[in-house]
Amino acid sequence: MTLEDVARLANVSTITVSRALNHPDKVAKSTLERVTRAIEQTGYVPNMLAGGLASRRSRLIAALVPAMTNAVYAETIHYFSEALKTSGYQVMLGECGYTEESEHEIVTTVLSRRPDGILLTGVKHTLECRRQLMAARIPVVETWDLTTTPLDVAVGFSHERLGESVIDHFVDKGFTKFASLCASDRRARLREAVMKARLTRRGIAGLTFAAVPAPTDLRRGREGMRQLIEQGVNGAIVICSSDTLAHGAMIEAQAQGLSIPKDFAVFGFGDQSFAAETFPALSTVRIDRPEMGRRAAEALLRRIDGELLDDPVVDVGFEIIERETA
Amino acid sequence: MTLEDVARLANVSTITVSRALNHPDKVAKSTLERVTRAIEQTGYVPNMLAGGLASRRSRLIAALVPAMTNAVYAETIHYFSEALKTSGYQVMLGECGYTEESEHEIVTTVLSRRPDGILLTGVKHTLECRRQLMAARIPVVETWDLTTTPLDVAVGFSHERLGESVIDHFVDKGFTKFASLCASDRRARLREAVMKARLTRRGIAGLTFAAVPAPTDLRRGREGMRQLIEQGVNGAIVICSSDTLAHGAMIEAQAQGLSIPKDFAVFGFGDQSFAAETFPALSTVRIDRPEMGRRAAEALLRRIDGELLDDPVVDVGFEIIERETA
DNA sequence: GCGCTGTATGTTAGCGCTAACATAATTCGG
């Protein structure tokens, strides 16, 4: 079934059918009706490979996240797709792993589909990857971080400011013993480094570390917490690089008969939906993922429409949420 | 940058470049080298819209799941994509929601990209959707369920047998008080119905219900558990339609000062990675999602290659995992 | 040398659609 079949049935030329589908306001009402009926009768489904080739608009947007099994990214993309749906774009999801090299690999494959725009996670990419994206001349939105030199636009928050705020918050509250349970993720590591520096600045000597591989899950959280308990940091506040890690840490503490927040305070990152529902409820820092997804979609759409944004860097901020664990 | 640019630089015709990329064994070694160099020099990225149009193979496979934020589906698709990667297919993920109608809508959009195959979740689709898929004449793999009448091939397990096995298992172990914490998901409901029937058959009178909306999260689990506690089913085994619900139920019980499995036994579904890491460790029924993803990929690839499978229905089974909660 | 095979490359004609321009039909002021 092609446009031509529909056109023949409706007794018009193919371009009229094309217009009926893409610019219905440019077709007379009676014609539009005839065409619509013909489309229904034939069960015609447009071929967007052909359409994309001819118009040089694929109506496809690629979104690359480290892992789709990571709820935090899945959610961002969910809201991102949602926001794009009304404008007729489809999202093609890709997993780019936790290294720049694997990201570049995926970018190449994805570019062969000629997306009208790309969403990337993070602002660090290989030089070659940056070059390729520039050469492709398509709008790019980088998310989950900020930079003064975005490829095109960036929508995220400052991990530096976040790390400092968290430390200031807890030092001001009188905490003196700090531990970090951190996954091997570039942005998590950055926050950790900033926190360590800030602690020193605030006159607090040490930060006890527990490192676990990304991606994070309850097991890693329990593992990390075991490490910390062995290091004897009783009474410390355990700052985790994700809510999942924090939840795992809580479970491990409970399993060892420790009480939270009495024996350990625990602090998460992300404010995932489950954070408010753990027992005790997890204190964490909220990242507004729906907002980030939506703002990324909005910025990308405007860039696709050729608009030049007066501020290519959108800071969606963060918010410290005090619940019961810290 | 097009094939022609590369061809000119390598001093060959465009078709030779095309062959160098798609059938390198059909090109002389010296030519292949020249072409490869030219591709590197120009930074050429193939246009798969054009390629797909010309060859009638998009090298795209669509995968539709109810929600990508649901870890269980995200994982299935992750393994599915992984298994397809080596054969040069890209996966286009779509969210089809929890109703047949929204699924049909997405199927139509997705078909316009002319995928070489489609993965669907579940075996229930609107009549119109089935028609459209048949008309498109592309291989389809239905997952997460079985049927005697697959659209094409199905890879999953029997929810009926699962429900019966679970009941038999716990009745045999001496449980007499049963409760169901079930999300409004077609397959979850099916299992629940089967379990209820089986209980009657085994001479056990009642099954106390708590229903929560899909998708499931800790909050729903806590909510449902509150319902059950109010209904006074102390001492019952709470059979949950997902591990997440089960985890939520455990948290609620603990928050109310109840002990698991003493006051309540809890049983999950899925054996997600966190199930072994809750405290106490969650008993559940394992669904081998990596296996399901891989088998789905394998079956679909064989169908794409035109093979006729002698058994179009693949049962990946399930396994009851006894841990500490039941 | 002949025809035969097999390998390496090229030519031609589309895939199904839309941009850009061309033409036809309608409206409308004067």
Add this chain to the structure above:
DNA sequence: CCGAATTATGTTAGCGCTAACATACAGCGC
């Protein structure tokens, strides 16, 4: 009722690639 403006439709060419069919050329036995 004319010509200009406006609206509705059609014609043509081409997007970038590949299938299918040439063609060219080397190697080989006789």
